[in-house]
Amino acid sequence: MNVTVATAVLVVAVNVNVAAVNTMARGITDLWGSITEAVSNMAGISGSADMNFANQWGDNYHGKADDDKRKRAFDVLQSDFTVPTEAVDSINKSAFIFDGDMGFDSETIKDNMTKIGAIESNYTTKVQEDEGPARSYWQVEPSTAKSLLNNSSALFGPKFNEVFAQYAEGDRTASEVLADKSTEDLQTLIENDSDLGAAFATAKMITTFET
Incomplete structure (x- = not known):
């Protein structure tokens, strides 16, 4: 092989390698772009869902939340809040009690009540x-x-009375006894009994939220 031919072959080989490297680089760039776009889309979906929930809370649970309160609710939902074990247990009991009521299944109840607790108190008070x-x-x-x-x-039926049997008196169910309590007595019970607070909150949610 003469020098001219050898040089030509070398140039072709180098060009092929450069083209391959460029193609690989473009492939990596395209892949990273796709990943970035997917992550951004996921974040957008999450943000949109949290904003929708903040508005649902503002319209139906709070009832009179202004724009500042809705923005604060959204910020809470976007944060890394912590749910204490006591609250988790109470939410699970409410999900059992009200599962299927007003079109809300237990998983939706758990999700909604977890978010409402974060918005309302950040689980700190x-x-x-x-x-x-x-x-x-x-x-x-x-x-x-x-x-x-x-x-x-009708919402406070057999499952409610089973969970809160400690409030029953004689042949009167827990719901019947609680219905006769004064607002002052109910206030004390709701503060001291996390399960009862969650149950009333869940009843409020399923009777006001849109499914």
């Missing part, structure tokens, strides 16, 4: 600020609890 009447991690007002017991009594 059971007493409403500024001496407000609401109690529990989910900030239930005793007047709301009493109204639910009297006006939505």
Whole structure:
């Protein structure tokens, strides 16, 4: 092979290798772009879901949340909040009690109540600020609890009375006894009994939230 031919072969080989490297680089760039886009899309979906929930909470659970409160609710949902074991246990009991009621299954109840607790109290207090009447991690007002017991009594059936059997008196079920309590007594019970607070909060959620 003469020098001219050898040089030509070498040039071709180098060009082929350079082309291969460029192709590989473009492939890696395209792959990274796809991954980045997918992650961004996932973040957008998460953000959109949290914003929708913040608005649902503002419209139906809080009832009168302004834009600042909705933004704060969204920020809480986007944060890395911690749910104490006590609250998790209470939410699970409520999911058992109200599973299937008003079109809400147990998993949806768990998810919604976990988020509501974070928004309402960040799981750091059971007493409403500024001496407000609401109690529990989910900030239930005793007047709301009493109204639910009297006006939505069908929700507080056998499973509720099974879980809260300690409140039954004689032949009267727990729900019947609780319905006769004063708002002051209910306020104390909701603050001290996390399970009861979660139950009333869940009853409020399923009767106000859109499925």
